[in-house]
Amino acid sequence: MKILFVTPECAPLVKTGGLGDVAAALPKALRMLGHEVVTLMPAYGGMQPGGTLQRVIALPRTARWPDAQLLEVVQPSGEHFLFLSCPYAFGDVKSPYGPSGAGAPGHAAVPFGLLSHVAALIGTQRSPTGWQAEIVHANDWPCGLAPLYLQAERSAGGSSVARSVMTIHNLAFQGVFPIEATDLLNVAPPYRGVEGVEFWGQLSMLKAGLQQADAITTVSPTYAREIQQPALGFGLDGVLRARSHQLHGLLNGIDTEVWNPCSDGLIAERYDVDDLAGKAKNRAALRKRAGLPDSKQPLLGLIGRLTEQKGVDLIIAGAPRLLAKGFQLVVLGKGDARLEDALLQLAAAYPRQVHVTLGFDESLAHQIEAGADSFLMPSRFEPCGLNQMYSQAYGTPPVVTATGGLADTVADVTRFPDDGTGFVMPRADQASFDQAMDHLLRLWGNPRAWQTLQRRGMQRDFGWGNAARQYVDLYAALVRTTASAH
Structure with missing residues (x-):
């Protein structure tokens, strides 16, 4: 399968927490299972992308979005990246997350709106890369509008539109902005209400993704149950209960090539279970x-x-x-x-x-x-x-x-x-x-x-192999749904 993995961060390039580690490890595990995975993320100011630049891909110029381009880079280890380069959105940004929530200006939503827009574009026949994803896997609120844009494309009669997966890494962070930002973000009128982005009179990028994604995942089975209850639902428990049949708790793994006391080059002495x-x-x-x-x-x-x-x-x-x-x-x-x-x-x-x-x-x-x-x-x-x-x-x-x-x-x-x-x-x-x-x-x-x-x-096996196979099963079911629809 052709999988676009969309993320605001990826270790070691940019990392603020667990998502950075997941974005480095899960695509690698999916590639090891034989799938074609491309990671899309912003090119933040001062970031060193490393690897070999394959080409620079111009994005279609529109009155709606700031000028941007994609840098296609292959890392020495084989990881395939598309870095979204946009001086307006990311040129001066040293860390992924800017202002959001009460009091955030509407234009602060544009950078990650652009990321979601480009992700969705790569999931259509108009993909500027010449490579069309079958699955667009969006991670956390910065990528939350990608499922909405894909659904809008499908509803408008677009053929061969990718299926979307929305992963919640932490429901507490929701990407909330003034509702007026819907114009800046080119959110179509049918998706401006409670079935789309509207959240207590504001715009929530994460809610948009939860409402419109073809499947929702979160990072452990217990958390999938917890977020459907008010105590840990952060106001979205009702949405998640309504979509419980599309919600899957898939436990994260760890990268056992990076985190392994037998081979870790950053520790004073290597050791294993047989010799402590x-x-x-x-x-x-x-x-x-x-x-x-x-x-x-x-x-x-x-x-x-x-x-x-x-x-x-x-x-x-x-x-x-x-x-x-x-x-x-x-x-x-x-x-x-x-x-x-x-x-x-x-x-x-x-x-x-x-x-x-x-x-x-x-x-x-x-x-x-x-x-x-x-x-x-x-x-x-x-x-x-x-x-x-x-x-x-x-x-x-x-x-x-x-x-x-x-x-x-x-x-x-x-x-x-x-x-x-x-x-x-x-x-x-x-x-x-x-x-x-x-x-x-x-x-x-x-x-x-x-x-x-x-x-x-x-002796516990916390590697990504099991989780990657579960993601592949989920992706494959969604791709079959697309095939049967045609």
Whole structure:
């Protein structure tokens, strides 16, 4: 099949979170199954696309959209990219996501409206590349108008129009703009109401995609159920319940070529499930890099957005109690200023036990996964999460909440002593976090049981193969629907 994978970010070119990793790994896994996959993403200002430039493709000039072109690039590893180059939309942008939500100007919707427009165009016989996608796979709100544009083309009598898949990576981010932006975005009148973009009097790019996509996916089975309820539906639970037959919870995988302690070139010592000696060397190297002294007590790791969604406030509130027991903590991330300040104050108060790096550092992320004894991820909600899977692969049992993909990927050792791979909190509250840490410390006191826990996690298969096959089955069903319609 010919698949266009549309995304606002892709590691290592541009990455702000899990979507960047998914956009790098899933197309690769689909290609390994024999399918033709092209990734479409913006060419942000200052981004180095790498690879070999095959050609520059001019896009049709219109009064509606800013002038733009496509840069067709093939990476050394074989990945095929189309970079959308548009100085007006992306020329000065260093990070993918500009203003949205209340107070955002209507013109702020144009860059990702353009991305969606071009994606849809490549799914029609008018594709400027000469290559027409059979499936347009749109990811998160920046690509949410692509399914709408494709549906509008089909409704207008367009023949051989690609089928669309809309993937929700995090429903909390919806791409909301003033409803007046419908003119700028060339949204046809039939799609300006509640069956299209309208969301409480504004325009929601994500809602447009959920309403008009041929299939909707999200990144774990549990999250697919959670988002159909008001608590985690963010106002779109009704839409998702109405389209529940088109909603599929397909669990993300991890790129086992990048995140693998047997082959990881960014860690101090490689190791595997049969020989955990390298884990101790990575722990020593991480302590040295973080300026922490040796200790017999657990070294905890935290990587990610420093927000209340991730339960970072629970970690901060519980830290004095943990540090009094001798724990150490290494943090890498960026997020809410209040939580950043609290972590910096913690590091200043406990310089021999806490190290905080604000920002993102790929090598340090790998070193934390390999060097920490346990990974903290007590999220209030988590569509899928990747770090809990990285952690298990690296023999770093995670502490998580029973929500979303965390519930689908971590088995609680306190409830299932013979099958557990981590510590699962029933709720994201302080009592549950403190209790989970007490369980951790008790098991840490039994080295043989701790190593058994590590090995069970390392033996789990979190590769992309299974998820890619499920996506292929979904794509194939949609393509058959197109064929039968003709």
